Amino acid sequence: MQVLITGATGFIGRHVAARLRADGHTVHEGVSPRHGRRDAGQVPMDFARDTDPAAWLPRLAGIDAVVNAVGVLRDSPGRPIDALHRDTPIALFQACAQAGVRRVVQISALGVDRSETRYARTKRGADTFLLGPVQGAAPAPSACVLRPSIVFGRGGASSALFMNLARLPVVVLPRPVLQARVQPVAVHDLADAVAALLGPVQDRQGIIECAGPEAVPMAGLVASLRAQCGHGPAHVAALPDALSRLSARLGDRVPASPWCSESLAMLGSDNTADPAPLRSLLGREAVHYRDLVARAWRQP
Template identity: 40%
Template sequence: MRVMIVGGGFIGGHLAGRLRAEGCAVTVAGRRGADMACDLARDDTAVWAQRLRGYDALVNCAGILAAGANYDGVHARGAIALFDGAAQAGVARVVQISSLGASDGTTAYHRSKRAADEHLVSLNLGWAIVRPSLVVGRGGGSAALFSALAALPLMPDMGGGMVQPIAIDDLVEAIWRLLRRPLPMSVVVDAVGPEPMRLVDLMAILRRWLGFEATRSLPVPRWMMRWVATLGIGPMTRDSLTMLEAGNAAPVEPFVAALGFVPQPVARALDRSPATQGDRLAARLSPLGPVLRGLLAAVWLAGGLVPLLLTPMASNTHLLARLGLTGEAAIGTVWAGSLADMAVGLALILRWHGAALAGVALMGAYSLILAAVAPELWADPFGALVKNLAVLGLSLAIHAMEKPHA
């Protein structure tokens, strides 16, 4: 079987590995690091029809959930163009990875998924729509987020409705069975695990998996969560908050009847793949990422503002005289350096990719110049130059923690 998977993220990556192990010829299409470059928000039907010629099956795993995300472009218009292209290319089977709750359409995220689902159903081809609840497994965004929350000294109890998480291996097994299903498929499946639970219960499972001692939970006021979602702080968005409040559960019996197997409890699925030291380190560091970025941004902003607002210009230009810079040239250099510092600080706050690395280059240049013109600063009791090494280390750590472009 020749299969194209659109979206090479968490689900798409696991599915590609399984299909290749089963002997399928797999092409992963995505925006970065995929076998084939694509952009669902831009590529039209004709482009997809050309790409999909000769393929037996298509699985659309593309999905985004973030503040300001182009849901209509990716989930709706992009997916519709993809499905129309598959129909024109003669692809026999199309599996759409939608979302549990898409039929209700309570959020922009769900409405965009529902639009694509409804269009796929109207086409004359073999189709299946899989609507997962929260998917748990190594490498998944949800597992990483809730593992990070579970690793805190007190687990945050965010309340909300019940969730019914499904292990990634079971979701992949379901898709594999659908791809082998006799045509026409014409099936909608709510992909859920066997156990409804609260989010705080899922965090407790993840905490045990990570090997941390049990701890208490701390209720988080709903007003605080709405405030965080409105300001766009962290991963919480208005849509994700609405989905949290509504819950994400469904009966498991229709899944079992449609796919012919019982999904495993999440705790058992996690036990099959024990947590490593890397998992524990990632869980502990993840909550610190925004804090470390904020502290580094504060250092750069202070480095730019203090020379301009708090210290005499004569003090700022004193060392520059050793480089032969005096008068307006020295003042201009101070302004240029201060503006560069503030630019790095603002770039860190805005989460621009590579901002920390730009700071490494700038701090490295400053350190080399100061070491050349004033080597005595290495012995300064306040660590005027030695502290730069700590800032360089922090910058490299933040850059390493950045996610690659999607």
Template identity: 45%
Template sequence: MKVLVCGATGFIGRAICLRLAAAGHEVLRGVRRPARGGDVAVDYSADLQAADWLERLRGVDALVNAVGIISEKGAATFDALHARAPVVLFAACAQAGVRRVVQISALGADGGDTAYFTSKRAADEALMALPVEWIILRPSLVFGAEGASAAMFCRAASMPVIAAPALGKARFQPLHVDDLAQAVAAALSPATPAQRVIDIAGGRAVSYDGMLSAYRSAMAFPPAPVLHIPATIMACAAWAGQFCGALLTPDTWRMLRAGSALPKSCAASAAPICELLGRSPRGINDFMAPAERELFRLRALAAWRTALLRWVLAIVWLATAIVSAFVYPQADSLALLARVGLEGMPAIAALYGAAALDFIFGIACIVRPRRALWLVQGALILGYSAAIAACLPEYLWHPFGPLLKNLPILAILFILFAEEKTWTT
């Protein structure tokens, strides 16, 4: 069967393409920038007429629409990518004689009132009205090694203290991406009855805390205390997030509070996914294979470790600049500089020049992190540490260890220099 998969370079689309190819299908990858044979150029922000699709659908037996976003950016809006483009694509499928269409929607799209859900529902309803064989799959949260949401949850779970929103009784039932890909392959089979909307989720529903606890345990971290963030603070953060492109927005916060799980204690709701898979879907405790756990662990740590080191370093440089220029008595600073051979205007220039350089380094740690920056900072610290050790040797055995404390800073710079590209890049 020749299958066009739109959104083939996305997290879910890649898994579907691999599964279909392994099953012997001829897979056409619908991508914005074709890079290899079998790629078909598609642009959901521009291909908004059925005529735009007819030639691309020539000879195609089935279509899988796996295009989806969780937040809007520029022309990539919910309305364009989830609704307008899929609606005309589905209409073109009916005109071109495409036998079957599988739409990847979202659990909750039938009744959710956020822009994300309403755009998904608009495409679902348009497909249901067409004279083609259709199956709409509505998955819960999808977990996989390449998933952005999975990375976010694993990162949160890896913290020494887990910060979790206070979500009350909200339940989550994540689905492994391989199970979703297998369900898509089964949905394309002529033996699978069409004209169906199937809600699919994993084998176990848990609370938000339980979800993070399961991921933390799978990554071999010991249990950690959970700090619950009040809903009011989360709502304020979501309001601010909509203006800076953050994943947390008022809509995603509402979706998070609603949870993502099948109806509780309803065996019938899980029957369709079991039918498609020929088995029960994996539960959350089985998402990470033993061979994958160390990779998940390292990625989770790397996702916040580098940022933490950079910000701590920035704070050290900025605080040093402020203290040197405005807080510490100037006379005492000039007295220290006199002991290393600087007096008068050269000493004043050195004092405030060093403070300015510290300030620049602090800002650069935030806005321009580079290997060259870490190298220059390390060289400067080594240089003035050697000068102080030679001219002010009492600081070597000072009880507060001002020179010895440069060692952990040098270690931070060494780690940042070694990890220019993190595991999450």
């Protein structure tokens, strides 16, 4: 198939692109205008501005499937979260319906249906639109929303943070973050899930929650990563709640900081789901968090 991947040079997007090429698909990489030299097969697009379906129709000529892998943690002047997560994806989905695109896969995030952070609301807005009736679709694209837990692999910002924490002899994090349970998903498993959805057998629609085989508290995840790297146990301490909130509010004042009140709210909440849907989609067990270093971090 001819597949357009938005966010194709990002952490998740580039793994999806490599996996789809391995399956024989022709991949058209959507890239930001801030991207440097463009290679053959790359399509310029600006998620901060392309909020009109008309902007997308020329890019969708001859395209069979679209994978949206664009995402940001927080709002900034250059990367407005309302546009990147909701307004531009909705315009893209409308254009997909008008252009006759057969399949759309939206990569969202686990827990956006039960959170009121701006990140969750904007992601949820695009998810809801994609799965609802699209005016003028004849026929409507077959649509699927993947909602993964924390995605782990080399090149991921959160993965690098976890690996850096795993190297420290003393780990100090807010208590809610230490206690929050997660089910990390190896980025290669997520790419395989997208490939399965674009394969000849799968015709799944709706929301698929993607979670690893077993839930683990964040403190346990960092301890496991540390053990996988050959280190002994670290000393773990909880940052007092007042200091946690203060540090997050300070981060709110620094647009480039990944730490802010929203990230505290998201990381301090459980991010778990039934592992069966991902296992069914892959046709095998997903990578366990105890194997993430060898099977995700150390893999290209």
